[in-house]
Amino acid sequence: MSLDRLIEGIARTNNPTVAGLDPKLEYIPDCILKPYIDQYGRTLEAAAEAIFTYNQGLIDALCDIVPAVKPQCAYYEMYGWQGVRALERTIRYAQEKGMFVITDGKRNDIGSTMDAYAAAHLGVTDVAGNGIEAFGGDALTVNGYLGSDGIDPVIKVCRQRDKGMFVLVKTSNPSSEELQDQAINEEPVYLMMGRQCEKWGEQLPGKYGYTGVGAVVGATWPQQLSELRYELPHTFFLVPGYGAQGGSAESVAGAFDKRGLGAIVNSSRAILCAWKKEGCPGEDYAQAARREALRMRDAIAAVIPVITLE
Template sequence: MIIDRLYENVREKGFVCVGLDTNLDYIPSSIKEKSSDIAEIVFEYNKQIIDCTEDITGIYKVQIAYYEAMGLEGMKAYSKTVSYLKEKNLLSIGDVKRGDIANTAKEYGKAHFSGDFEVDFITINPYMGFDSITPYLDFVEKGDKGIFVLLRTSNPGAKDIEYLDYKGEPLYYHIGDAIYEMGNSYLGENNYSNIGFVVGGTHSEEAKEIRERYKNSFFLIPGYGAQGGKAEDIRLYLDDFNGGVVNSSRGIITAYKKHEDGEKKFQEYTREAVEKMRGDIYGR
């Protein structure tokens, strides 16, 4: 099961998820100067980040919006990046947040679980209804692919919909309970499901209840660092520092910009950012 691979990765390498939210403005001039090919420039930047962090990173998340914004060249870079991760036997999340139904959803599944854009996990938006989840179950059932479903996100606007009252509880619990029940049909050896949740790490009030309520769900936890998620809050969503991966994007991939010699030591400062994040959350 793919979730067992992720569990073991976290056990061996830690819970950090490096977000490859790549923008051309983030890339060191030393990389840009070597080529005029946008796809090659973006891929080389991602490749260097991957190469210097692979032994201390549980999984990589590639946010497709940044690549779509660069057009065909960006999507070439996306494809090259996820293919490179696969070649190195590293795990990947395609952060695509699909939320459609029926045959359309099946085609999204085919697009991101095979072919040029193949990844190990994708993110799904359930707010069109539970039939926006079921088309992916054929892929999940095979065991080698997984999904992370938006549960309670880290943005301020989450309160507009996710927190609406439903029978005395926030709406996200109604959604979570139904998907959790679905997920219990796809448990791995470590008792986590191939269907996990995206749970923003910026709200600590509900953290213990969410972790306890969804014991068999693996969490993708955004919000650390730039969005205000603190280490002590993040720990509440983890189970003995497993059961979830904690994403950081700009805090890692642009860390070199904080240093005068950052261009020369791009990989060194990138790795250092991952190590600092691990130490912060571990409490070391």
């Protein structure tokens, strides 16, 4: 009922990073894409098959050194139900390889509708008495604009099924300031939302001091990462914005506690496109991704305390 499995994966691999699986077609080498286009034409089926094959290669190359993957729903939805099927297959394949899956859907709604999202992504769907996992991720990102009515249904499923969630607190993008930095009762909205995470998390306590209700805080805001690490001692952070968006190892260091825990840093483009950046053939994309993931692991290890569960 928490993020303990994620934290144990981080300790096992000695690596507080997650690989974002945002499979734009332009990232996928021709050696993977072209055979499917030849077989299915320029269709959503071809794209979806290429995406799954590409993801399989990445997962195989990363699963012993990276504890988690974060598929971004948007890049699957854009390929229709065929793409959504590739998302489902990707989630299951990553879990078979022992990885923790954070489904990045930023879902939000209320009451029985939020029950439906929680069932879809973390829980079980009932069909005439038969319980079926629809997508089966391990944690889901959610948006808290609607308040507790949108969070409680997810907490319920997390408690029943040992899952976790990450609430948007301070997002990595420049215009996050429009609402998130505004002051309510002399505190910024992001801090108010963060305090809500602490409160919601009381219902999902974890073994290592962090609850099942994490927070999304961007790598582009080093000062806020440090501030929030201090203010929210039981809230685990998912940190996007490393690499392409400008976040560095130094800028995320403040997100971690004295045990080297407290955060997991996402990288998508740098890992997915490492083969292009290295100038190596498309056939080597997975090994290039592995080399980049190791560089990222080492860069972060250099600026945070040694990771320990004690």
